[in-house]
Amino acid sequence: MILKKYINNQLYRIKKSSRNLIFPYTFNGNELKKLRNKHKGKRCFIIGNGPSLTVEDLDKLKSDFTFAFNRIYYIFDKTDWRPTYYCSEDDKTIIKSIEEINNLKLENKFFPINFPSDYKIYFKNANYYIFKFGKWNVEPKFSEDLVKGVYWGNTVVYTAIQMAVYMGIKEIYLLGIDHNFSRMLNDKGEVIIDETAKDYFTEKYNTDKEELYIPNIEVSTRAFRAAKKYADKHNIKIYNATRGGKLEVFERVNFDQIIF
Numbered sequence: 001m002i003l004k005k006y007i008n009n010q011l012y013r014i015k016k017s018s019r020n021l022i023f024p025y026t027f028n029g030n031e032l033k034k035l036r037n038k039h040k041g042k043r044c045f046i047i048g049n050g051p052s053l054t055v056e057d058l059d060k061l062k063s064d065f066t067f068a069f070n071r072i073y074y075i076f077d078k079t080d081w082r083p084t085y086y087c088s089e090d091d092k093t094i095i096k097s098i099e100e101i102n103n104l105k106l107e108n109k110f111f112p113i114n115f116p117s118d119y120k121i122y123f124k125n126a127n128y129y130i131f132k133f134g135k136w137n138v139e140p141k142f143s144e145d146l147v148k149g150v151y152w153g154n155t156v157v158y159t160a161i162q163m164a165v166y167m168g169i170k171e172i173y174l175l176g177i178d179h180n181f182s183r184m185l186n187d188k189g190e191v192i193i194d195e196t197a198k199d200y201f202t203e204k205y206n207t208d209k210e211e212l213y214i215p216n217i218e219v220s221t222r223a224f225r226a227a228k229k230y231a232d233k234h235n236i237k238i239y240n241a242t243r244g245g246k247l248e249v250f251e252r253v254n255f256d257q258i259i260f
Contacts (some may be wrong), residue, residue: 153223
């Protein structure tokens with residue numbers, strides 16, 4: 001039994017390594033190459049699903065490049081705004097939302113390549129990227145080449161920041177990223193309860209919370225710090241335009257004062 005498990009693990013590593021070597025020459029790899037510096041020198045907004053997110057703010061972003069995630073579609077019936085880029089990489093969320101995601105009429109949807117290969121989940125008109133995992137208890141690396149992969153940061157926002165930088169964007173604004181949940185894990189594996197916190201912009205978003213991952217804010221905070229360090233070294237500005245929330249890694253700005 002142990003030998004069989006060892007052999008299976010080795011075969012998986014070989015398969016994964018081969019896939020990564022071939023990926024730059026595949027259709028998905030070539031599609032990602034087209035994104036390099038696509039929005040050079042521009043700004044973008046990365047939209048979280050926190051309780052501070054409002055329809056009124058989204059309505060003001062129709063002419064901006066935007067990234068959004070997961071179940072953002074629960075707000076679509078209240079606004080004509082749609083994200084330029086949509087990403088999802090949480091396996092539990094994706095598996096429970098396959099039909100809704102497939103029905104999204106969005107031009108640019110992105111997912112980790114392991115979903116079709118490992119989960120046999122295929123999305124229509126989707127783009128795929130290599131997902132690179134590191135040690136959860138240290139700051140993750142930051143990808144400079146989307147074709148070679150995106151580094152995990154325990155939050156899809158970190159993926160979007162790496163994508164935006166690859167696209168040549170120089171000003172990144174975070175909105176609706178409250179960085180606080182009613183249930184959170186710390187690095188000790190303890191569950192922290194905050195009964196005053198709301199999780200998302202709608203209660204409908206989280207009706208299956210007992211079946212989803214409990215977010216570890218300490219891990220995602222390290223990812224945000226890694227993003228800030230990279231940005232500071234490369235003349236890229238990342239601002240937090242969220243109304244409230246508990247993310248204090250980035251300089252805060254007033255959303256109403258940057259909309260033009």
